[in-house]
Amino acid sequence: QSALTQPASVSGSPGQSITIxxxxxxxxxxxxxxxxxxxxxxxxxxxxxxYEVSNRPSGVPDRFSGSKSGNxxxxxxxxLQAEDEADYYCSSYTSSSTVVFGGGTKLTVL
Amino acid sequence: EVxxxxxxxxxxxxxxxxKISCKGSGYSFTSYWIGWVRQMPGKGLEWMGIIYPGDSxxxxxxxxxxxxxxxxxxxxxxxxxxxxSLKASDTAMYYCARRSGPWAFDIWGQxxxxxxxx
Numbered sequence: 001q002s003a004l005t006q007p008a009s010v011s012g013s014p015g016q017s018i019t020i021x022x023x024x025x026x027x028x029x030x031x032x033x034x035x036x037x038x039x040x041x042x043x044x045x046x047x048x049x050x051y052e053v054s055n056r057p058s059g060v061p062d063r064f065s066g067s068k069s070g071n072x073x074x075x076x077x078x079x080l081q082a083e084d085e086a087d088y089y090c091s092s093y094t095s096s097s098t099v100v101f102g103g104g105t106k107l108t109v110l
Numbered sequence: 111e112v113x114x115x116x117x118x119x120x121x122x123x124x125x126x127x128x129k130i131s132c133k134g135s136g137y138s139f140t141s142y143w144i145g146w147v148r149q150m151p152g153k154g155l156e157w158m159g160i161i162y163p164g165d166s167x168x169x170x171x172x173x174x175x176x177x178x179x180x181x182x183x184x185x186x187x188x189x190x191x192x193x194x195s196l197k198a199s200d201t202a203m204y205y206c207a208r209r210s211g212p213w214a215f216d217i218w219g220q221x222x223x224x225x226x227x228x
Contacts, residue, residue, distance in 0.1 A: 001172060003154070036214040038155070045205055045221055046147075046155065051214035089155050093213040098171050099145070104154035 004029065004090055004102035011108040017078040020105045022090030023071055028100055030071035034093035037066055037075045040104075041086045049088075050075060077107075085109040112136035114144075114206050114219035121225045122196050129192035130222045132206030139187035140164040143209035146180060146191045149221075150202040160209060161189055196226045 005023040012018040022029065022037075029035055037050040048057055050066040053073060063079045073092070077084055090102040117131040132144060145160040159170040163182040170180070182189040189206055204222045207215035 003156075032213075034213040036212075038215075040155075045218040046207075046215075047218070048210075048214055048216050051210065051216075052212040055212075057216060087154075091155075091157070091214075096172070097169055099157040099160075099213060101147075101155040101157055 001028075001094060001096065001098065001100050004092060004100055006088075006090060006102040006105045008103070009106045009108065011110055012077075012080045013110045014080050014082065016080050017076060018080060018107065019077075020075045020088055020090075020107070022073040022075070022092075022102045024073075024092055024100070025071055027095040028092040029068065029073050031095060032093045033068070035066065035068055035073040036091045037064075038089045038091070039084075039086045040089065046089065080109055082109050112208075112217055114208060114217055116204075116206060116219040116222045119223040119225070121227070123228055124196055124198055124226055126196050126226075127192070127194050128196055128224065129190050130204060130224065132189045132191075132219050134187045134189070134208070137208075140184050144182065144189040145207050145209055145215060146178075146189075147205045147207060147215075148174075148202045149205065155205075158191070158204075163187075163189065196224075198226050198228075200224060201226050 038046040040046045054066040146158040148156045158174045161168045163184045206219040208217040210216040
């Protein structure tokens, strides 16, 4: 199974909004509403930010939102803050009963 | 507090065996799947496999099938990831993570760094 496709990097200024895309196939992203997003700061373990395409775990700011259209899922961060600078990974359940991650996107807050 | 605590960093030689651990606490260990994720230096996350400690049902990513073994001992709330013969390319940070209902991983261990070098 191939990794989901994410842009290598995105950037934005404080207060702005950015969107990170995550493209898969009908066997993963497009076939199930089991897309998750993780934030990883350098040297730290990943943190769950979004599950089931658009749901936020308790404690995650509502500046983070998720959506999906066809085989592409998206993470939008509005009102960018300096602490949002991190790597972001999407993941999806697959038709093989496994999980596949995206290649990761480095978010830079200018 | 719900947490997963992993065993410490390891330095091994090629060809050696290794078993790292992930101990759960603060929740019913047998009721949640535990997954393993590899992160090679400077690279992204890779899903390796998952185990249900309640009955040891295990699934592997095709990329890792036959390369590692995932197991669990529910009596001590601990999951394991093991290698029978390490390679230099196994050098990576390994994370365990608890799977919540909808195939998301909500609790992560702190990671175990494995270095394989002659």
